[in-house]
Amino acid sequence: ADTHLLQFKGFWLMPELVKAVEAIKTQFNPLPTDIILASFPKSGTTWLKALTFSILNLSNSSNQLVLTQKNPHEIIPFLEMETFGENPSRKVDDLNSPRIFNTHLPYPILSDKIKTSGCRIIYIRRNPADTFVSLWHFYNKILGTQVSLEQAFDEFCRGCVPGGPFFEHVLGYWQEREKKNIFLLKYEELKKDPTELVGKLADFLGCSLNFEEIQEVVSKCSFDKLRMSNGNRDEADDNIHWTGASFDSFFRQGVVGDSKNYLTTEMVQKLDLITNQMWDLEGLI
Numbered sequence: 135a136d137t138h139l140l141q142f143k144g145f146w147l148m149p150e151l152v153k154a155v156e157a158i159k160t161q162f163n164p165l166p167t168d169i170i171l172a173s174f175p176k177s178g179t180t181w182l183k184a185l186t187f188s189i190l191n192l193s194n195s196s197n198q199l200v201l202t203q204k205n206p207h208e209i210i211p212f213l214e215m216e217t218f219g220e221n222p223s224r225k226v227d228d229l230n231s232p233r234i235f236n237t238h239l240p241y242p243i244l245s246d247k248i249k250t251s252g253c254r255i256i257y258i259r260r261n262p263a264d265t266f267v268s269l270w271h272f273y274n275k276i277l278g279t280q281v282s283l284e285q286a287f288d289e290f291c292r293g294c295v296p297g298g299p300f301f302e303h304v305l306g307y308w309q310e311r312e313k314k315n316i317f318l319l320k321y322e323e324l325k326k327d328p329t330e331l332v333g334k335l336a337d338f339l340g341c342s343l344n345f346e347e348i349q350e351v352v353s354k355c356s357f358d359k360l361r362m363s364n365g366n367r368d369e370a371d372d373n374i375h376w377t378g379a380s381f382d383s384f385f386r387q388g389v390v391g392d393s394k395n396y397l398t399t400e401m402v403q404k405l406d407l408i409t410n411q412m413w414d415l416e417g418l419i
């Protein structure tokens with residue numbers, strides 16, 4: 135499954151993405167007001183998109199309604215494919231301010247213009263085991279073929295997955311954590327205390343919300359509510375994400391620890407070992 139990937143500056147990318155990286159570098163003029171939602175795939179991107187949109191549009195009821203009718207991926211474009219890919223489906227200039235994008239690009243590959251523009255970057259990360267299991271399910275869904283868990287696990291550990299190595303992806307953003315315009319959050323923390331985290335996220339976005347407003351955002355972006363936004367939709371519609379996956383494949387379980395139902399003790403130990411070597415030594419916890 136990894137044969138279609140290209141190695142680019144230490145990371146594995148889909149060939150289309152390598153072209154997009156170049157296009158972003160030459161054509162994208164980031165604004166200080168831009169908001170970039172960054173993540174390794176399957177770390178909670180969809181949820182973060184919904185939360186950010188909901189926070190910024192809390193006082194705009196028609197925009198809030200959009201969230202109940204559309205998938206967060208339809209609302210917020212994926213920088214590298216939908217705006218700078220070979221066949222971009224959305225024009226950057228058509229987006230309302232503040233423009234919100236998401237990206238799966240590792241920090242070292244982000245264009246320097248983005249890094250120096252002062253735009254806000256929000257990075258969400260998730261524990262390695264759950265990220266891997268979620269990724270495995272997702273790719274099997276898109277490819278329609280069954281890559282065995284063992285093979286996929288081996289590729290994940292070797293880093294040969296889109297945007298991989300996963301551990302370096304996380305590390306790259308984490309190393310920038312002191313910057314004022316960068317905000318890091320963990321999927322697990324968001325699950326555990328969404329009110330606290332959404333409050334912090336709102337503050338970072340410059341929209342201080344009161345307790346009721348925070349609760350409203352949390353509730354509107356719950357797993358069940360977001361999943362329902364994909365309900366009652368005709369599968370034959372253009373209800374398809376650019377990856378070819380149906381939008382509802384972005385909502386599977388939405389829990390912490392589902393990986394324990396899939397991984398063997400050896401697999402867990404292997405991930406612990408890599409985590410130890412890659413993250414703990416760097417102080418990342």
Ligand code: A3P
Nearest residue numbers: 176177178179180181268356357385386387388
């Ligand atoms: P699982 O496959 O473990 O269920 P991404 O959006 O980065 O592709 O990540 C998808 C993962 O986030 C999936 O994990 C999905 O179920 C979960 N997810 C999506 N929306 C969520 C929400 N509102 N709350 C919690 N988890 C959510």
